[in-house]
Amino acid sequence: MTAQQEPSFDCGGDLPVDCAQVAVYVQSFIDGEHVSISIEALEVHLDRCAPCGLEADDFRRLKVALARRKSERSMVDLLRCCCQSILETGKL
Numbered sequence: 001m002t003a004q005q006e007p008s009f010d011c012g013g014d015l016p017v018d019c020a021q022v023a024v025y026v027q028s029f030i031d032g033e034h035v036s037i038s039i040e041a042l043e044v045h046l047d048r049c050a051p052c053g054l055e056a057d058d059f060r061r062l063k064v065a066l067a068r069r070k071s072e073r074s075m076v077d078l079l080r081c082c083c084q085s086i087l088e089t090g091k092l
């Protein structure tokens with residue numbers, strides 16, 4: 001038997017926080033909100049635990065996508081505002 005290696009999903013062993021805690025706090029952590037566990041411990045975990053790291057990446061991507069959508073929205077608002085101004089006053 002050569003089953004010396006643990007499966008990679010068993011990542012909680014030597015990490016300061018376990019996956020369950022990371023699952024609870026990862027979204028707040030990425031949003032920059034206060035979390036009641038150590039940020040360093042969370043970062044170490046995300047760095048070394050593939051499943052949690054991927055989940056964090058998903059949250060980051062989602063956050064970027066939402067931020068992009070928001071800025072597109074404000075461009076539309078700006079254009080709408082300019083158009084309204086032109087319609088109302090005949091100039092910008």
Ligand SMILES: [Zn+2]
Pocket residue numbers: 011012018019022045049050051052053
């Ligand atoms: Zn994990």
